Amino acid sequence: MSESGNRIKQAGLATVFLGPAVFFFILIIVFPFISGIYYSFTEWNGVNATPIWVGINNFQQILFHDTQFFTSLWFTFRFTVTTLVITNVLAFGFAMVLIQPLRTKVLLRTIFFLPNVIGGVLLGFIWRFILVNGFSTIGEITKLSFFALPWLGSPETGFWGLVIVYTWRSVGYLMIIYIAHLLNIDTELMEAAHMDGAGGVYMFTRIIVPLSMPAITVCLFLALSWTFKSFDIVLSLTSGGPFRSTETVALNIYLEAFRYGNYGVGSAKSILYFLVVGVITLFQVRQTKKMEVEA
Amino acid sequence: MIQVRRRTIVGVMELGMVLIAMLFLAPFYFVVVNSLKPFGEILKNAASLPRIIAWSNYTNAFSKIKFLSVFSNSIFITSLSILFLVIIGSMASWWMVRKNTKFNGLMFFAFVAAMVTPFQSIMIPLMRVVTDFHLLNSRIGLILVYLGYSTPFTVFLYHGFIKSVPIQMEEAALIDGCNIFQIFLYIVIPMIRSMTITVIILQTLLIWNDFLLPLLILSKRSLHTIPLAVFSFFGQYTNRWDYALATLVLGMFPIVIFFLFMQKYVIAGVRSGSVKG
Known part of the structure; x- marks a missing residue:
């Protein structure tokens, strides 16, 4: 076959193999993303309306007048960091126990993972019932003031309510990853350290945790993207309330566009949101990767 | 002691x-x-x-949310989306791993970057695309959107796996006179079976439970999926917990059963899905 015939054949095959994936990817993600940058400089009030170029007006409006956006950003940030730390510490702890020779190991793993398979909307509603009705009943029975708090009725209880639900949901998933990693750690290294007289705490902080940094990188990344992008659990648990105090950025953008009809401002917010997510993710991955060591 | x-x-x-x-x-x-x-x-x-x-x-919850109808909508959307995702995802990934061109490298980078991008960053203009292509209020429309939206993660999973699959078998088949389609069908697909199971499991959990995309695309009641039906039910009967809780149990039931039966694969899928990028 001639040289050019072969090239045409290769291009044809590339179209068959790569074409469909690339086509849908460009249509559904790349094109909307790029046109979103254009829309962020327009005033646009609905899917069928015509966008009108307004320059940097939307960004000025958000940066100087939209306090709710920054309240949402700050809430999302605090919520993410809190949940990130709690879920990872718990997941790591659970994993340390579950690698021991327990009789109920498989059952425990199933139970801890179970919340993860249920959709966010359903989880939010389940916990709305637990936090409001369940907790007050437990409060009456046990007389513990923790349960008698006005759950979901104040900004603080809304915040911690969300932290509880996210922790309950995510721990099992991260635990699975930590278990897989811990089982792979070279036992010879641990034995050598043990022979040298290393105690439990030393073993943990100086050997197990540093060797687990690759798994920690992955788990922090996952927890970060789950909580920073949280939408459906928030919508069904608190709807962003009370007084928009638990409104995440994802929810704020959704409301801006689809409830208030400000598509242009919504697009501008989504660009800012993308930049924030990008910067935080890069920073996290780079920092934790730096802490990884060779065994 | x-x-x-x-x-x-x-x-x-x-x-x-x-x-x-x-x-x-x-x-x-x-x-x-x-x-x-x-x-x-x-x-x-x-x-x-x-x-x-x-x-x-x-019985109330069952008839109020039209359980059979929403359940079959969920099954239809999830299974067809995943079927096509597996086909186009595995083909694209194999091609990208085996043909190491600059374009393919760039595409892979774009797929990974898209995984980090929050849905909200494409959501608003996407609705315009969906409207212009007449995909609103269509289950097929939603499936087509998933083909774009869920491709990056699918490619990411397959790509990492295929890199570790030795090429010798494929080369031997080529010498024996197989064409590229036969190689893909008879050699590659069987070799990447375990990753296909992982893709199916992880995408099932994601698409079955997805809420925002169906909310934006399927506003018609008769097209609702389980999460949507539960959500609109709660909007209607706020704090009627007797109906609502039964609805929640019904809504959880299918996916919990799926998990309990496929547990081994789900756990394995989570493990192999968490390879570092």
């Missing part, structure tokens, strides 16, 4: 974990138990077992 001490420590740890596990299950206890009570009893004492079992909560 040390052996005995160690065994005691493990025993104590196990007991502690069992207690924590019971705490984890407590929400399910509350929901299931109360879903069987009449309304008044739920408000009086949410912790007790039901005195009279109110099956009517379930």
Whole structure:
């Protein structure tokens, strides 16, 4: 076959193999993303309306007048960091126990993972019932003031309510990853350290945790993207309330566009949101990767 | 002595974990138990077992959310999306791994970057695309959107896996006179089977439970999926917990059963899905 015939054949095959994936990817993600940058400089009030170029007006409006956006950003940030730390510490702890020779190991793993398979909307509603009705009943029975708090009725209880639900949901998933990693750690290294007289705490902080940094990188990344992008659990648990105090950025953008009809401002917010997510993710991955060591 | 001490420590740890596990299950206890009570009893004492079992909560919920219809919508959307995702994802990934061109490298980078991009960053203009292509209020429309939206993660999973699959078999088949389609069909697909299972499991959990895309695309009642039906039910019957809890149990039921039966694969899928990028 001639040289050019072969090239045409290769291009044809590339179209068959790569074409469909690339086509849908460009249509559904790349094109909307790029046109979103254009829309962020327009005033646009609905899917069928015509966008009108307004320059940097939307960004000025958000940066100087939209306090709710920054309240949402700050809430999302605090919520993410809190949940990130709690879920990872718990997941790591659970994993340390579950690698021991327990009789109920498989059952425990199933139970801890179970919340993860249920959709966010359903989880939010389940916990709305637990936090409001369940907790007050437990409060009456046990007389513990923790349960008698006005759950979901104040900004603080809304915040911690969300932290509880996210922790309950995510721990099992991260635990699975930590278990897989811990089982792979070279036992010879641990034995050598043990022979040298290393105690439990030393073993943990100086050997197990540093060797687990690759798994920690992955788990922090996952927890970060789950909580920073949280939408459906928030919508069904608190709807962003009370007084928009638990409104995440994802929810704020959704409301801006689809409830208030400000598509242009919504697009501008989504660009800012993308930049924030990008910067935080890069920073996290780079920092934790730096802490990884060779065994 | 040390052996005995160690065994005691493990025993104590196990007991502690069992207690924590019971705490984890407590929400399910509350929901299931109360879903069987009449309304008044739920408000009086949410912790007790039901005195009279109110099956009517379930028959009510079943007909109010049109369970059979929303269940079949969920099945239709999830299974077809995944079928096509597996086909186009595995083909694209194999091509990108085996043909190491600049363009393919760039495409892979774009796929990975898209995985980090929040949905909200494409959501608003996407709705315009969906409207212009007449995909609104169409289950096929939603499936086509998933083909774009879920491709990056699918490619990411396959790509990492295929890199570790030796090329010798494919080369041998080529020498034996197989064409590229035969190689893909008879050599590659069987070799990447375990990753296909992982893709199916992880995408099932994601697409079955997805809420925002169906909310934006399927506003017509008759097209609702399970999460949408539960959501609009709650909008209608705020705090009617007797109906609502039964609805929640019905809504959870299919995916929980799926998990319990496929557990081994789900856990394995989570493990192999978490390889570092």
